[in-house]
Ligand SMILES: CC(C)[C@H](C(=O)O)[C@@H](O)C(=O)O
């Protein structure tokens with residue numbers, strides 16, 4: 001059995017964290033008897049500067065010939081950030097219809113976080129990943145004059161809400177947790193009003209066994225900071241998912257410990273797995289970036305692609321080496337380099 | 353000298369927290385030799401149920417005859433939440449052009465928070481309060497069919513960004529802190545692209561002495577949780593201000609300690625002062641709600657209305673009674689009732 005992974009190392013710390021993670025990910029796949037075939041794709045900022053395009057025209061076809069994409073980071077200091085994300089990350093998410101962005105937040109033994117002592121944090125943000133505030137529709141008029149006005153149009157469609165709702169309910173059922181719907185329907189009556197209606201209807205009809213509660217996103221932000229251990233699965237739109245997952249990251253030990261999966265349950269497309277963090281140009285090239293968010297994204301990749309035992313082993317290896325210290329980079333209070341942290345996880349895989 | 357305050361107690365815990373706060377606020381005004389004249393307005397959910405309207409048609413004229421509005425909370429269990437906010441809070445903010453929503457987050461001695469031990473939290477969220485994602489423009493089509501689509505249109509206009517930017521820079525200068533601009537211009541290129549341009553231009557031209565930095569709202573959420581002590585003044589649009597101020601509240605001890613001021617610097621309109629928390633119907637009427645967010649909103653009201661010494665005294669009285677415990681309601685780990693907490697602050701005013 002083989003697993004074909006398209007590897008997009010990207011910008012900034014992307015190449016470092018991907019390189020440090022791949023050996024452990026490949027070794028973990030072997031736990032399930034799966035051989036990994038890697039295709040390196042030079043997509044990202046450097047390619048854009050060289051050729052004018054961050055990815056080739058047939059990018060979607062290229063990745064469709066793979067089972068999954070492992071991605072490093074986007075954001076090149078010499079390029080416009082908006083142009084970068086709209087020419088690489090967002091086209092892949094939208095183009096492949098990877099409608100579910102899964103962002104788990106788990107507390108790790110040995111890492112200090114802002115959570116109350118002893119609080120066990122283990123929640124999952126399920127983020128709609130193809131529309132909402134990320135529709136890309138909008139414009140500016142009266143440019144440069146005192147009358148200038150810009151618009152941004154958020155699109156919320158019933159079918160898109162339905163599919164992400166089913167995904168959220170499914171995870172809540174599997175995890176035996178409450179589904180918390182985060183909207184702002186008191187202010188955005190149309191868009192988030194539709195969310196509330198659709199999610200409650202699906203809950204009643206298809207998931208009567210799953211506990212469902214609704215919160216305004218602002219109140220949920222307070223709760224996530226004050227009582228993160230009270231959350232199970234958080235279902236939300238695209239923008240709120242972006243904010244809430246970053247908000248949750250410190251409870252996992254920081255953005256260096258925050259993985260994510262962009263997937264399309266029931267669609268036959270490769271998932272796109274990436275750390276939540278960005279390209280961190282300030283520390284790029286210095287070998288101090290934390291590779292564990294990428295390792296953990298790799299574990300999500302394996303789990304989605306028929307390697308459940310390898311995924312578990314990888315996560316146990318991370319837990320062990322973080323607890324004992326060998327995989328702790330500077331952001332975790334340790335002294336490991338990016339490469340040493342990856343190597344420590346790889347070495348621990350055997351025991352895990 | 354007199355200070356005319358329109359009092360809107362509102363729904364849920366609103367009446368309790370306002371009643372418990374008013375004696376201390378009135379007494380604090382006397383510190384500056386100012387006599388307070390109160391006008392009670394029965395606006396809110398009960399009025400809406402009784403008469404069909406949360407406020408009268410001439411509401412804006414009524415409040416314009418006052419120097420300030422003290423507000424409790426909005427949200428009635430028997431009413432649609434969206435209808436409530438669009439018939440009371442938002443029309444006042446927008447109708448009076450109260451374009452600046454000021455939400456300070458201050459750590460109090462004696463209260464435990466998620467901040468690192470010893471971290472001194474003292475930042476101010478300056479939120480645009482009249483447009484952005486709160487424009488109210490949008491709609492739904494294909495209602496009830498599988499094709500249903502909803503839209504929400506955010507409006508960002510140059511003059512509105514300019515006035516709130518000047519307000520943010522002004523506070524940063526006065527506080528001697530950095531101004532952190534929170535946008536999402538990598539995704540919302542039009543709306544938040546305009547924000548970035550306008551704020552940096554105003555900084556260069558009018559506030560070259562104020563340090564300005566820009567962060568994406570998601571990265572700022574991480575930072576606010578992990579290092580809240582690193583923030584000074586946070587400038588942001590309407591929706592991000594809503595989320596970030598609730599996110600910050602736990603670092604002040606919770607929503608029970610989060611005050612806010614809706615003001616229009618340079619315009620001759622009454623400011624609107626309200627706790628950040630909602631009507632909390634689950635605890636309404638039980639005398640356990642924390643009135644201190646309202647007391648602290650009262651201090652902001654006094655400071656904006658020529659009573660700086662009274663404002664300081666009120667804040668010192670809160671600090672003293674929270675530290676020593678007499679003003680701590682249940683949410684702060686104490687046993688004081690709403691009324692006792694307010695009375696404790698009033699009693700401490702003399703010493704403060
Ligand atoms: C890079 C950016 C477009 C992206 C987003 O906003 O979704 C990032 O912040 C993330 O959370 O994956």
Ligand SMILES: CC(C)[C@H](C(=O)O)[C@@H](O)C(=O)O
Pocket residue numbers: 186187218426437441594628
């Ligand atoms: C009640 C609601 C409209 C309001 C808002 O979203 O602005 C509240 O959350 C706040 O922060 O004052």
